[in-house]
Structure formats: structure tokens, C-alpha cells
Amino acid sequence: MRCVVFVKATQESEAGTMPSEQLMAQMGAFNEELVKAGVMQAGEGLHPSARGKRVAFNGPDRTVIDGPFAETKELVAGFWIWTVASMDEAVAWVKRCPNPMNGPSEIEIRPVFEAEDFGAALTPELRAQEERLRAEIASRT
Numbered sequence: 521m522r523c524v525v526f527v528k529a530t531q532e533s534e535a536g537t538m539p540s541e542q543l544m545a546q547m548g549a550f551n552e553e554l555v556k557a558g559v560m561q562a563g564e565g566l567h568p569s570a571r572g573k574r575v576a577f578n579g580p581d582r583t584v585i586d587g588p589f590a591e592t593k594e595l596v597a598g599f600w601i602w603t604v605a606s607m608d609e610a611v612a613w614v615k616r617c618p619n620p621m622n623g624p625s626e627i628e629i630r631p632v633f634e635a636e637d638f639g640a641a642l643t644p645e646l647r648a649q650e651e652r653l654r655a656e657i658a659s660r661t
Contacts, residue, residue, distance in 0.1 A: 522561070522603050522632040523610050527620045529595035534568045534588065539620075546618040554602070559613060563600035597621075607631065 539547070554560035570588035589595060598620070604610045610629045619625055635642055635650065642650070 524630050525600040526596045526628040527598040528626040529597040530621045533597040536568050559602045561601040565598040
């Protein structure tokens with residue numbers, strides 16, 4: 521099972537407060553464990569939402585909204601992409617993670633849709649396209 525693991529933003533991360541050297545070392549060690557276990561596929565920290573944009577869709581219309589965005593608790597400060605056997609395994613890994621922020625924080629785990637989740641809507645042609653695109657992406661890394 522693949523999942524995306526979101527590190528939720530805090531007021532500090534949205535203010536641009538950088539992690540300490542100690543936290544960077546702890547997270548580096550944790551990431552190394554994830555890689556050695558074959559769990560971590562990718563992971564990055566994100567700049568505060570003040571440096572971001574959103575695009576709102578309404579039919580054919582597109583509206584660009586500049587950050588920062590309200591509701592810090594709904595924002596993401598970083599992410600991993602993991603491959604695990606189950607949600608329980610993902611939770612077990614998150615419980616081992618150093619606290620990613622100086623104070624209270626949250627990490628959210630969301631399963632990634634797999635081809636079989638789409639049923640008949642994923643026709644053989646669409647499945648072939650998906651596989652071709654994944655192969656192309658993999659060849660570029």
C-alpha cells in the first residue's frame with residue numbers, strides 16, 4: 521500500500537521558522553531508517569503558504585489566490601510518500617517519528633488510490649496510459 525504522510529503546518533512553520541540543527545539530525549536519522557526499510561519513496565519540507573498560490577476552479581473559470589492561507593491547522597508543512605504493508609504499519613512508523621515541530625503537531629496518513637480502486641472506470645486503455653506515464657516518470661529519475 522502506498523500512502524502520503526503529511527506533516528501539518530503550525531503557526532511557527534507558517535512564520536518561516538526553520539527547524540533546529542538537532543531536529544534536522546533527528547529527522548535525517550528517521551528518514552535513513554525509512555529508506556533502509558524500503559518504506560520511503562520521497563519526502564520534502566514545504567515553504568510557508570505565503571510563498572504559495574491556489575487556483576480555484578468554477579466551471580471553465582480559473583482564479584489564482586495568493587498565499588498566505590488562513591487556517592494553519594489545515595495546511596501542510598511537509599510530506600513523505602511511503603510504501604507499507606498496511607495502515608497499521610504506517611501508523612507504527614509515524615509513532616517513531618521525532619516531533620516535527622517545537623510544540624504540539626500532527627501528522628496525517630492518507631492512502632494513495634491504486635488502479636484496482638477505480639473498478640471498471642479504469643478501462644484497459646486508461647490503465648495502459650497510466651502504466652506508460654509511470655514508466656516515463658521512472659525513466660527520468
